[in-house]
Amino acid sequence: MNQWIILHSSEGRILAMNLPESQWEGKTIGDLFNGTEAILGQSGTAALRCKPEFVSMTSSEPDVVAKWKRIRDQYWLELTTSSDSGAYPENFPKDLFSNDLPFRQVFETNQAIKWILDPETGGIVYANEAASLFYGYSREELMSMKITDINILSQEVVYEAVHSAAIESRHYSLFKHRLKNGEIREMEIYTGPIRLNGKILVFSILYDVTDRVEAVKKLEESEKKYRSIVENASDAIVITDRGARLLEVNRRFEELLDYSKEELLSFKLEDVLDTNSWRETSEIMPNLIVGRPVTLQRKLKSKSGTLIDCEINAVLLDSDKAMGIVRDVTERNRITEELEKSLAEKEVMLQEIHHRVKNNLQVIASLLGLQYENYEDPTIRSALLESESRVKSMALVHSESYRSDNFTEVDLKNYFYSLSFNLIRTYEASQRIMLDLEILPSKVTVEKAIPLGLILNELLTNSVKYGFPGERKGKIRIRLESDERGYLLKYEDDGLSYDRDFLERSGSIGLQLIDILTRQLRAKSDFKTGEGIKFTLRIPE
Template identity: 30%
Template structure:
């Protein structure tokens, strides 16, 4: 945090706004106040803003509209929602629109706000640095690749001329020398039988610290410069290249000069055949790729750090949700009214369904999506355990291996939580046992979820949109959020079938590592 850090508060309550401004000013921040969303958007256009504190309910436009506008224009601007509501739909909506954090008013401990601002500023800085590094790396790779492709095109043309015009070999070699001696890459021609260099371009002197004449007299000097850890593999590859009729490319470390500087050198070698198809020469190019290699390693390290950070975020979110779940459980134990206690337990199970998503994300290597089949089975088993004291239910699961994004998995989990819980609570009233069947898979270009029981069923006129049950209202809202289709069939039990577009699927790469 520096003295020039500007924090914009969008808050229509003057008491809350002045309280936050006073506290942050004492912490060294420059606070700019806005009492409405439009005023805040105008200030952002005129001023340099580093962090935005956004009330979700503003008098003119909603916090969601403000958030969408800001996130679309500047995705690296930290936006922290400070709201008096903690409804799940609004929290999810805020995070989907681009909120970096969501704090609940009243802020009893202002240090939480300061900590959220600091984390937002740190994350914004990392994002900007990563973007700059990525752009620099892409530009460098593009530039060097274009140069190498141009040189390779010329080499291929030269090789073809050698095959087709054997009588003009000397003239072709003269043109080749004129070309390669003007570029930074080191070009070479090697006798395929004796392994001796017949030509090495002057660029080899700067690259390896050896003159073309030195390499021509003793080709083994190049192997002596190899890093000790790369020598064995280089010798094996050299023996393979000698008899190979296909181009080869590889990278090795070389220890160069009196200062023992380590360089990464990339090679591309092309065989040249005579009229009988016998390889008699090898033409190649060597390029110093040290900077590109280090830049790539730095980018990979940055990406690994980001993955670790995201995993830690999901781990903390999971822990916080588990804490909330435990608090609801403790509160439920203190309530004597069974109906009120069940409301608390319903809320606890909803939170546990979201906790499972973050737990799965922390467990997996791919932070963009989760193994939904594994998630559904874990969710069903936990609900089964929670209702183990009621009617015994035979649970059967039929789950295809599909992966869903987090934005889809969370509402699907909440829907399944409500439907499965309702089965245990209502489907087998007056029965000694029951059966429950769960299905998740792909069908006709759609993802299909089924919850089927052999219980007492719903009335024929039942409509989930008209239900007064909070659980059914949650189901209806989330079905609309997914743009899904929900079909309810009540015949010898009840079947809920939910279908939505397979565009929510995560396409995982088919590779190892």
């Protein structure tokens, strides 16, 4: 008779066949035969109609007789059509399979490691070529050995497993086997009893799963390490499902809310959030579901009902789970609130200081103005007017700071504009002297703004007094730029030219004041005369 043997899974997927693997790989018995659905998963005999693909593969007749044998969750399918003799492989104990040719054929043709054991002695009755290649022993050597020569466990444990397989109480084992070269491999073994020539033996299919076992071991170690990190983290950690049910919590989360782990795992997230916090949290859930990490502050309820201020960093773990890292920020919020309160008080106090300083300077400027009115001597009047403008320039700094959100800084653009136009008006020169300002918006400290303002005040005063005397008209250009080295102040006018000697002879302290303030700012200045004056001041950052 022509005979074929197929080893297939309970779902019908072909695992082995006594034909070249390229012909049956990836196929199911449903691909080769009609009517298999009704008998799939059963044992017994049935007539099958071959599909054209099987007929083409085997040159078989369309109708075959099929005999099923179940071994755990796998099935031997024997197919019979017409006669065929077939020879036994070399060194095969011919009397063993004399009445079961199909079984012998699949035993030899499939590449899986297989052997047959005697449950009474533990001896290896027969091993296929794949077993010989894997273990490194010849077939003759294997068939002279006992399973205990290969399995590294005790004889009692090994024999118990073999006997259990013989009576069908055990079909799967995971053992360590020693190869001929001494290497130890993890072997996954599927076993079942077979009757050959009236004798019950144990048939085994073996798979080397060493790599898989090592991978699982590493995965378990990684998971153990991860669990240890999570469990002992200083922050509370909670894992929820898509329905916001608590799936896992660490020890710190239990301590934070004063619940046991068992209690917490019966809760939903809304059970540990106050009403407002839960409503706000549910509104941002869509962001979390699409994979956006979320940071939020919420109030959690402890077992006693106490509300705890918490910062929660939530992230999606996978499509069904999210993790939240929860930190108690009650103390941080308290300190922040106290600092904000203290800062507000200091801002009020600083605002009051600037206001008072500004008022005091304005009083001084007013006194100088009164003195100015009481003198007829032009030299004295000039000195008083210059002093008044200097005091006003300092008062203006505090006025700008007073109106600013930041009391420690001054906006130079507003300050320079106000200072320049106020001084021109003080000298009643706004109709004949045009101001052209390009000031970069920038903020500097009060300590830096005051000397800069005084320098600009002196430059403007000198231009009005000496560059544009009488009714002379002209233009003053002021530029403030910045680069990586700091600020650059450029000042020039198109009035009469005068040099340093002239200023010193005039008795003005303006030039001396500019030099002193330049050193105070650690700046560098350059004073040029010609058609008017040109002054530059490089101020470091």
